[in-house]
Amino acid sequence: MKKDWFKIWFESDYYQQAYNHRDENDAKVLCELILNFVQLSKNAIILDAACGAGRHYINFAQKGFSVFGFDLSKNLLNVAKRNCELKNIQANFFCADIRKVFLKSKFDLITNLFT
Template sequence: MNKKTEWFASWFDTSYYHILYKHRDDTEAQEFIRNIVALLTIKKENKLLDLACGKGRHSIFLNKLGYDVVGADLSKNSINIAKKFENERLRFLKHDMRNPLKNKFDVILNLFTSFGFFEDDNEDIKILKNIKNGLHTNGIAIIDFMNSKKVINNLVPEEVQKIDGITFKLTRYIENGFVIKKINFDADGENHTYFEKVKCLDLTKINLYLNTVDFKIKHTFGNYQLDPFNENTSDRLILVLE
């Protein structure tokens, strides 16, 4: 893989990405969706955007709950898979979240650590600005990010997973302020290496980003059960913005 290629643009669009993560349990994600829409009393007539939706698992579940949802993702492969689930109130489109949104929404969700991918802080700030500009007046945004401190303290340096006859060798490390996962495997007669890189953003740093675009934190949660955030023990850093 060309190191100059943005890692998410190449890795997310491969079939191997979907193989490695095929066993993800949707139960926890669905519990979170139920909890957050109940807490925020999101109305069924509201327009929702699932930004960086992947194959659309959150979008599809939100739609099953009765919501009008658009899912957007950079990966053409993921969007093509998600489009099989489209209906009158569920649509999917290919979109780079660094680009401005063409429509406005009542709620914009950015879930499962789909933020902090970029070397340049200004690109992360640009995404937050696009989210803010993509909201109707009194709209809200929900960002579900990793708790960087806990991730760093509990990093598993090496791991092997065998899935569908492929042996994935995973190496994790911290470099230049990023949590990096190196993914190496043999498949289709070739050796493949991909990377996942997510910036080690804590609440203080994210708040600096938010202040730049005049976003305010309404709620902060530490897990999908919406318990209070603790930087030492919480699994997630979940922000509700207005």
């Protein structure tokens, strides 16, 4: 197995097949569970680590939070940006490896869902 297998995995059709059962409703339910548990203020800032196509990012943003997201996959980030455009949501995404992220900003909640 290649050392950096994950760089290929997240760009592959296999990844899409493995996660195609996850939909917006699934993301909405999980985001609501998280928010009920952590009870953030309305001006909270959320980081969606390894955000993929942005399903959770979008749900948090629709609830009025400032959200930032990053992912290793440029293709998935492009999908996330398109999904945000379709819903008129500000897209604050950057490409990064979760193992090497150095954050200078502070966040009220950091999620890493389905990675």
